[in-house]
Amino acid sequence: MLAGRLPMAYNCGMRFRTGLLVGLAIGYYYGAKAGRERYQQIDHYLAQVRQTDAYRDLRDRVGDLVDDGISRSRGLVDDRVFGGLSPESTDGPGPFTGDPTLN
Numbered sequence: 001m002l003a004g005r006l007p008m009a010y011n012c013g014m015r016f017r018t019g020l021l022v023g024l025a026i027g028y029y030y031g032a033k034a035g036r037e038r039y040q041q042i043d044h045y046l047a048q049v050r051q052t053d054a055y056r057d058l059r060d061r062v063g064d065l066v067d068d069g070i071s072r073s074r075g076l077v078d079d080r081v082f083g084g085l086s087p088e089s090t091d092g093p094g095p096f097t098g099d100p101t102l103n
Helices: 012-050 053-082
Strands: none
C-alpha cells in the first residue's frame, strides 16, 4: 500500500451500474443476433397474451391500483402541505401563494 492512500472501498452503487450496463450490452448483442424473425415471433406471442381475458383483468386491476395510489398520494400531499385543504379550495385562509419551503 502506498503511503497516504486509503484502500479501495466497496462501492455498491457503481458496481450495480456497471453490472446493469454489462447486462444491457449482452442483451442487446444477443437480441441483435437473434434478428427480426425472432422479434416478430415474440411479438406474435405477446399479442396472443394481450388478447386473453386474464391479461385484461390483470391490466385493469393494476390500473385501478395505480389510480388508487395516485389519489392516496395526492391526499397525503394535501394534508401535509396544505393542511387538508387543496389549493383549489375556496374555504380556508385563501389561495396558496408562495414557496412552502420558505416557511
